[in-house]
Amino acid sequence: MVPQALAADAVPGVRVKVRFAGQLVDGWLLERAERSDHPRLAYLDRVVSPVPVLAPEVARLARVVADRYAGSLADVLRLAVPPRHARVEKDVLAHAAASEETAAASEETSAASGEPTALAEPDGTAPTAIGKAAGTGPDGNAAAGAESGDRPALPEPGGWRDYPAGPALLRALTAGRPPRAVWSALPGEDWAARYATAVAATVAGGRGALVVVADGRDLDRLDAALTATLGPGRHVCLSAALGPARRYRAFLAARRAEAPVVIGTRAAMFAPVDRLGLVAIWDDGDDLHAEPRAPYPHAREVLLTRAQLADAAALVGGYARTSEAQLLVETGWAREVVADRAVLRARAPAVAPTGDDPQLARDPGAATARLPSLAWAAAREALRAELPVLVQVPRRGYLPSVACADCRTPARCPHCAGPLALPSAGGAPACRWCGRVAAAYACPECGGRRLRASVTGARRTAEELGRAFPGVPVRTSGREEVLADIPAGAGLVISTPGAEPVAAGGYGAVLLLDTWAMLTRADLRAGEEALRRWSAAAALARPAAAGGRVVVVADGALAPVQALLRWDPGWFAARELAERRELGFPPAVRMASVTGSPAAVADLLAQTRLPDGAELLGPVPADGERERMLVRVPRARAAALAEALHMAAGVRSARKAADPVRLQVDPLALF
Structure with missing residues (x-):
């Protein structure tokens, strides 16, 4: 029951306090009804804030996502709406009140002067009051770009002309149709500018857009591109890195439809957008798109769900292609947007492996050398031409893994058995788990005290190459300091995957070292992830005609290497x-992982009424003393599996089971 004193503020979407089981708890007001069949209703305790922050379409989306991932609505809403910031809300309400007073004074002035306060629509339909035009946002605020005169001009296709389906995609967005595309970007592509053009086409058609990227660097690039294309103030950025106040202010701006476009990192996937016409995601294979909090939704799946619910367009782009994106193409849900082979050959760098037969004939040590002669020559030629060289190393640090120099036994911490690492050339070995220094380390197998590198990190690589090319500036980009860009000219950049800076004019050579570290990971996505990392680095090289070369230190017969040589991510994704x-792995099927103590996992599965066709795999050891069971079902039974797991978890919660169980539907890592 809503008390009369709260009736004006108690509108759908506001935060409220209610008594539940004798406790005052937080809640959301989803809708108001005239009557209820329930015999006894408690009164609403209070409205926390009169600002309706939860949009109806986001509430519907949250329910669908909760059902999809076997989670609760409350957990999804916690991800969808950022924590309240009272001071920001006060400022926004004061600004809204001032705007309404100004608008009211303007209407009174117009009425006194005899000017009309309503205009007939061009098609002769009923007049629309000024300030309440089509596209008016929540609380009566007109959405930016709602009036046709405020929309940007139709954008030129620009770089989309390099893709046969590109101009048609833009025309469909401008016409308000919902095209769905999987885009394979060309090497050297300014992907942020292409996304900005697609967004501008959507806005020109009178609809809004939402774009999600993986990290802050990509967000900065997209922010700059949209500002150049749409002009300032036409979009808002949402990211957890903004801080509580700035993030909540940006969220309220999106909720009040003050801008037609929202961009952001994973936190923006639930952002409210007025008249949503396009959802887009860049590099959907990046693991940063996977939410680490329950119910662990993936940004790609949330955005595709939004496209389905809102009848909006969808754009999934990247230099590489995930199996999930390939499934969209093969099922006909989306069309691929790729360039012709002639355009690709003109734009791609020359890519060469070091492990094929001709190279081994010239350099027999190429199979075991960390920097074979082919990679050495490519770097030397680029530096002679005053071009920068990018070296991608999969591990950060100096020597992140060491072993006994005599018997090759991996060096372990005497206290916790964690791996030992060397932080610098003169430093003592230290444990990567507990941090203890093992200055007097002796091998437990042979008693040897000398250590050798098992894995070479980015800093050691920078040290080695600095000695090999004296006088050449050496920069590192990684976890400690990520470079956004570097100037033109000769120089070496040692980077870990995902931290590669953009070089003015492109790199003359890109060297992909220690490829075995990514290819041999015990992960279902090892090959896919390796190709994605390599493609992101290789895309920064100059075209082959301009001297760009990419050397991958790997056997050319491997499928990921072949895909890189031909720059054909679609072929590898289809394979x-x-x-x-054939093997019954996602995304061809749906899988759920159940992780916890053996007793808790067995208890939950005993409470679960698994759907027909379900198959149990495991148990396998997880971290600590926990174990993991996998449940596999056909895609057609995915909803039934999620519902069954959710109900079983609810039974355990009602019984107040002591041991927690972690439920994940379609987890990124299965092992």
Whole structure:
């Protein structure tokens, strides 16, 4: 029951306090009804804030996502709406009140002067009051770009002309149709500018757009591109890195439809957008798109769900292609947007492996050398031409893994058995788990005290190459300091995957070292992830005609290397998806992982009424003393599996089971 004193503020979407089981708890007001069949209703305790922050379409989306991932609505809403910031809300309400007073004074002035306060629509329909035009946002605020005169001009296709389906995609967005595309970007592509053009086409058609990227660097690039294309004040950025106040202010601006476009990192996937016409995601294979909090939704799946619910367009782009994106293409849900081979050959750098037969004939040590002669020559030629060289190393640090120099036994911490690492050339070995220094380390197998590198990190690589190319500036980009860009000219950049800076004019050479570290990971997505990391680095090289070369220190017969040589991510994604269909792995099927103590896992599965066709795999050891069970079902039974797991978890919660169980539907890592 809503008390009369709260009736004006108690509107759908506001935060409220209610008595539940004798306790005052937080809640959301989803809708108001005239009557209820329930015999006894408690009174609403209070309205926390009169600002309706939860949009109806986001509430519907949250329910669908909760059902999809076997979670609760409350957990999804916690992800969808940022924590309240009272001071920001006070400022926004004061600004809104001032705007309404100004608008009211303007209407009174117009009425006194005899000017009309309503205009007939061009098609002769009923007049629309000024300030309440089509596209008016929540609380009566007119949405930016709602009036046709406020929309940007139709954008030129620009770089989309390099893709045969590109101009048609833009025309469909401008016409308000919902095209769905999987885009394979060309090497050297300014992906942020292409996304800005697609967003501008959507806004020109009178609809809003939402774009999600993986990290802050990509967000900065997209922010600059949209500002240049749409002009300032036409979009808002949402990211957890903004801080509580700035993030909540940006969220309220999006909720009040003060801008037609929202961009952001994973936190923006639930952002409210007025008249949503396009959802887009860049590099959907990046693991940063996976939410680490329950119910662990993935930004790609949330955005595709939004496209389905809102009848909006969808754009999934990247230099590489995931199996999930390939499934969209093969099922006909989306069309691929790729360049012709002639355009690709003109734009791509020259890519060469070091492990094929001709190279081994010239350099027999190429199979075991960390920097074979082919990579050495490519770097030397680029530096002679005053071009920068990018070296991608999969591990950060100096020597992140060491072993006994005599018997090759991996060096372990005497206290916790964690791996030992060397922080610098003159430093003592230290444990990567507990941090203890093992200055007097002796091998437990042979008693040897000398250590050798098992894995070479970015800083050691920078030290080695600095000695090899004296006088050449050496920069590192990684976890400690990530470079956004570097100037033109000769120089060496040692980077970990995902931290590669953009070079003015492109790199003359890109060297992909220690490829075995990514290819040999015990992960279903090892090959897919390796190709994604390599493609992101290789895309920064100059075209082959301009001297750009990419050297991958790996056997050219491997499928990920072949895909890189031909720059054909679609071929590799199709091959990967076919293998997963044959073996019964996602995304060809749906899987759920159940992780916890053996007793808790057995208890939950005993409470679960698994759907027909479900198959149990495991148990396998997880971290600590926990174990993991996998449940596999056909995609057609995915909803039934999620519902069954959610109900079983609810039973355990009602019984106040002591041991927690972690439920994940379609987890990124299965092992």
